[in-house]
């Protein structure tokens with residue numbers, strides 16, 4: 255039997271898809287990239303944005319699919335979306351129950367929901383590439399930002415034991431060059447094992463950095479107020495912990511942050527950023543912004559631009575606000591910023607960030623930097639990432655270099671990346 259798998263959304267869904275693949279492989283199924291050849295089709299959907307939900311329908315609308323194919327829906331899905339999507343799926347299963355898939359596939363339709371369960375993290379994932387590993391350390395979220403579906407799709411935060419996390423890391427293949435610790439608010443991690451010396455996220459990060467000295471260590475996504483002084487010191491102390499710090503701002507307006515139930519002000523956010531730059535001057539800071547949240551005025555948006563400037567952010571993962579069922583914002587606020595205003599503000603922000611990114615990139619001109627070669631484009635150009643997350647186009651790489659860390663001399667700097675050649 256062949257299986258086809260597709261995930262939408264964030265790295266947590268990507269990591270979960272590796273665990274689902276692992277289950278299928280244990281059932282002796284073979285992965286196919288061609289959906290029309292598949293006997294089992296698994297979709298890890300994402301309810302965080304309406305556009306991602308719409309794309310699930312498109313998969314089945316556009317592609318030829320075997321009539322007998324079993325269609326499985328899992329991932330990060332709101333109950334309302336599940337109810338709508340159930341017409342096009344045979345099996346709907348909570349991600350925490352995927353260990354039951356072999357049994358469920360043999361039976362009939364089934365839906366189970368058990369967000370308390372983090373045991374599924376024990377399934378050893380089948381990594382898509384063999385040089386970077388996503389390691390979930392927690393699941394769910396306690397923050398209840400008013401726009402966000404995650405507390406309703408994944409439930410409240412459940413932390414995996416440090417023992418289980420470290421066991422998975424110890425079992426990683428030798429050639430893994432990069433590890434990313436994952437959690438919705440990764441730095442609020444508390445080890446449920448009270449007898450362990452590892453108490454919190456800083457302890458865990460330090461332990462991983464010591465355990466994997468030759469591996470680049472990163473994490474995503476932290477919550478700003480959980481970014482402690484101790485955590486900043488640990489990032490500064492270990493060379494193998496990435497100086498790329500992704501720290502979600504969402505808005506630079508205190509009024510909007512309050513409406514979003516984000517528990518910090520723009521001043522507090524900037525204080526954290528300043529502390530990071532003080533100890534890690536080379537930090538490459540990126541963020542998330544929601545554009546056009548309910549009641550966002552031009553002044554609120556310009557406050558956001560102001561924070562982005564002051565924090566010298568080089569990349570924003572922006573989303574135009576779209577109300578998600580079950581969230582508080584959906585229930586009590588009006589989505590009263592027009593799509594065209596949202597788009598215009600997004601374009602303005604992209605221009606600003608492009609300039610800031612170029613400013614940072616310029617300093618690499620003529621330098622030799624370390625790059626992990628991660629992919630080859632359809633046009634045959636190799637792409638890689640620096641430890642600080644800058645994207646580098648490499649013109650003289652070969653397939654041999656994929657998954658390796660190489661020295662690249664930078665001969666061109668652009669808004670969104672760098673270009674260069676490998677030097678021996």
Ligand code: SF4
Nearest residue numbers: 395397398399402404
């Ligand atoms: S911190 Fe807020 S935005 Fe992030 S997952 Fe939790 S509720 Fe969603």
